[in-house]
Amino acid sequence: MGDNGKLLSVENISTHFFTEDGVAQAVQDVSFSIKNGKTFALVGESGCGKSVTALSIMRLIAGPQGKIVSGKIVFDGKNLLDLKEKQMRNIRGNKIAMIFQEPMTSLNPVYTVGNQIVEAIRLHQKKGHEQAWADTVEMLHKVGIPDPERRVSEYPHQMSGGMRQRVMIAMAVSCQPKLLIADEPTTALDVTIQAQILDLLDKLQEQNGMSILLITHDLGVVAERADDVAVMYASRIVEVAESKFLFEKPLHPYTQGLLRSLPRLGISAKRLQTIAGTVPDPLHFPTGCKFHPRCPIGNSDKRCQSIEPGLRQVCDGRCVACWYAPGYKTEQEKKNTN
Amino acid sequence: MANTNSYLLKVDDLKTWFPVRKGLMRKTVGYVKAVNGVSFAIKGGETLGLVGESGCGKTTVARSIVRLVPATAGEVIFEGTDVLSADKKRLRQIRKDISIIFQDPYGSLNPRMTVGDIIGEPLKVQKGIRGSELDQQVAMLLSKVGLAPEYINRYPHEFSGGQRQRIGVARALALRPKLVICDEPVSALDVSIQSQILNLLKDLQDEFGLTYLFIAHDLAVVEFFCDVVAVMYMGRIVEQADSQELYHNPLHPYTKALMSAIPEVDPKLRGKRQRLSGEVPSIMNPPPGCPFHPRCPLAEKVCEAVEQKLEEINGKRHLVACWKSREH
Ligand SMILES: Nc1ncnc2c1ncn2[C@@H]1O[C@H](COP(=O)(O)OP(=O)(O)OP(=O)(O)O)[C@@H](O)[C@H]1O
Ligand SMILES: Nc1ncnc2c1ncn2[C@@H]1O[C@H](COP(=O)(O)OP(=O)(O)OP(=O)(O)O)[C@@H](O)[C@H]1O
Ligand SMILES: [Mg+2]
Ligand SMILES: [Mg+2]
Numbered sequence: 001m002g003d004n005g006k007l008l009s010v011e012n013i014s015t016h017f018f019t020e021d022g023v024a025q026a027v028q029d030v031s032f033s034i035k036n037g038k039t040f041a042l043v044g045e046s047g048c049g050k051s052v053t054a055l056s057i058m059r060l061i062a063g064p065q066g067k068i069v070s071g072k073i074v075f076d077g078k079n080l081l082d083l084k085e086k087q088m089r090n091i092r093g094n095k096i097a098m099i100f101q102e103p104m105t106s107l108n109p110v111y112t113v114g115n116q117i118v119e120a121i122r123l124h125q126k127k128g129h130e131q132a133w134a135d136t137v138e139m140l141h142k143v144g145i146p147d148p149e150r151r152v153s154e155y156p157h158q159m160s161g162g163m164r165q166r167v168m169i170a171m172a173v174s175c176q177p178k179l180l181i182a183d184e185p186t187t188a189l190d191v192t193i194q195a196q197i198l199d200l201l202d203k204l205q206e207q208n209g210m211s212i213l214l215i216t217h218d219l220g221v222v223a224e225r226a227d228d229v230a231v232m233y234a235s236r237i238v239e240v241a242e243s244k245f246l247f248e249k250p251l252h253p254y255t256q257g258l259l260r261s262l263p264r265l266g267i268s269a270k271r272l273q274t275i276a277g278t279v280p281d282p283l284h285f286p287t288g289c290k291f292h293p294r295c296p297i298g299n300s301d302k303r304c305q306s307i308e309p310g311l312r313q314v315c316d317g318r319c320v321a322c323w324y325a326p327g328y329k330t331e332q333e334k335k336n337t338n
Numbered sequence: 339m340a341n342t343n344s345y346l347l348k349v350d351d352l353k354t355w356f357p358v359r360k361g362l363m364r365k366t367v368g369y370v371k372a373v374n375g376v377s378f379a380i381k382g383g384e385t386l387g388l389v390g391e392s393g394c395g396k397t398t399v400a401r402s403i404v405r406l407v408p409a410t411a412g413e414v415i416f417e418g419t420d421v422l423s424a425d426k427k428r429l430r431q432i433r434k435d436i437s438i439i440f441q442d443p444y445g446s447l448n449p450r451m452t453v454g455d456i457i458g459e460p461l462k463v464q465k466g467i468r469g470s471e472l473d474q475q476v477a478m479l480l481s482k483v484g485l486a487p488e489y490i491n492r493y494p495h496e497f498s499g500g501q502r503q504r505i506g507v508a509r510a511l512a513l514r515p516k517l518v519i520c521d522e523p524v525s526a527l528d529v530s531i532q533s534q535i536l537n538l539l540k541d542l543q544d545e546f547g548l549t550y551l552f553i554a555h556d557l558a559v560v561e562f563f564c565d566v567v568a569v570m571y572m573g574r575i576v577e578q579a580d581s582q583e584l585y586h587n588p589l590h591p592y593t594k595a596l597m598s599a600i601p602e603v604d605p606k607l608r609g610k611r612q613r614l615s616g617e618v619p620s621i622m623n624p625p626p627g628c629p630f631h632p633r634c635p636l637a638e639k640v641c642e643a644v645e646q647k648l649e650e651i652n653g654k655r656h657l658v659a660c661w662k663s664r665e666h
Contacts, residue, residue: 046500101499147620162392190555
């Protein structure tokens, strides 16, 4: 086991893409850790670097353009970045499994879904074909696919969007991973099936002590399921907290904006609230705090415009990166007050 | 039905069945009745929402309307023309007027084309726009969906999931279609971008009188966005009403279950969600009578025997296919 019940700790990871137009710093100096048996959520606007963070952990960043340029990823006491590709292949899909954001990119169109799951099971477990097939049908049943005996022999294109997503989920959990990385696992699913899938993940968590890195933009799901949450903005983590505290009192202006822009049932408005502006492109990040151009405080503040605040602990278990967050002090200021 | 002329699209008793084949001879042993008698109509400039469980047939309705899959029976009338029997030439015209934002953004973008080509192609082919004007229009579309115009020379794999979805939105809007079928256009997007895209779709509707068929499973989004909402279950519409009416007065037990399953953004309410009990029945062997009866809290003997028709209940354009719901 890792130290202090930590299964995974990501330490100062930076991942860059070297494109023709310049270097896209998709993930910058990101650190967080996931405890055994807990669910850690990563949220943030489209393009902020969530999937690249996940793919970095899996070591699936496509070279030669993409590269993890610094940091450590410690899983079960080992730095994954030191492993040979062959050793990594033993971990991938086995101890660490991932549900990818787009099912069609990870399902092979020319094989039936049954064959794909059976193959995944047999790659990592000593099971005969028949046993693996039976497990597959059982798993499809658990993720709520009606008629699993028939569906198991279907090709991906014969299934609806949500069914494909569930096939992905079945494949990912079929090897009982210790860490499940779920990148937007329920976006294509309606609320009733979503609840069923999340219940299934809960159950696996209870039975096998599985940890989950949950990437989602659905703050409802986060509120309901996550133990801890990290909010990402423009390649960096800007706030980390236990989920109950985050929703009660978001500290970063960006987190506050995110919570305000949620559509809610029964509150019909002419327009939805949005955070004005868009996430900056990693090739053209603004100076200072990257959120300052969209921030009600930062857009007219000299310090926000010129110096980027780092992620700091402001009180027990809460970290934030904002000059104006309550309790946010530089090392210098901390010394002075002591 | 009222004056048909005010409807841009009218779908009447649409059925799309997929044959299930078995054995060496690929004999047809049954059908997946993905869409099994769906009727609705959308007025010009309005938005109809189609919601329902995964696999209930929403995407198949969309694809059948533009003949990406062949319908088995029924009628689809667009601007007075029957789409299902239109000849090639007319179909091409119709496909200019009806565009689709697809559910799977990655699968629907050609990986070998740059974003500029993907969005610009329909403008080039259909409208003959070239050169700097084309670049300008593409850049304008990109910024409308919240992407930097500098992205124009990048390939789809260089984008995040949500960014790819927005490329699909930009492409669908390029030709200024009359009807846009949005298949889960925002479910892959975070709330902030989601709101921006929905606001954008609304603005475009006001500006150009666009009509939308809006497919989603997020009821909060549908309430905000749609004038009329139809709820689908196993290939049929089980309830339909004006958006406000449906949310304040849901009648079908399935609609009620859908509403109570929405997660609240409040950790204190954990575990309080109501669940639909029972399993989604096999679509190949649908249960007799009302297809929802095996999971329905109100079901009685008759529900197993008699299939329910979609009927108006209270003169408020509220239709429901459940006799228990009509009792009140
Ligand atoms: N192969 C690549 N080449 C260049 N840039 C890339 C590549 N992959 C990702 N990026 C860029 O890195 C940034 C982060 O992308 P990422 O996929 O992690 O976003 P995300 O947070 O998962 O967003 P979403 O919610 O939309 O999925 C984006 O700006 C994206 O354009
Ligand atoms: N090409 C096909 N061949 C065979 N069956 C198909 C085909 N396309 C769809 N189906 C089946 O039709 C049914 C309805 O699928 P459809 O994609 O319309 O569902 P949906 O309501 O869009 O679901 P989701 O919310 O998951 O996208 C499913 O049972 C699906 O497996
Ligand atoms: Mg992503
Ligand atoms: Mg669909």
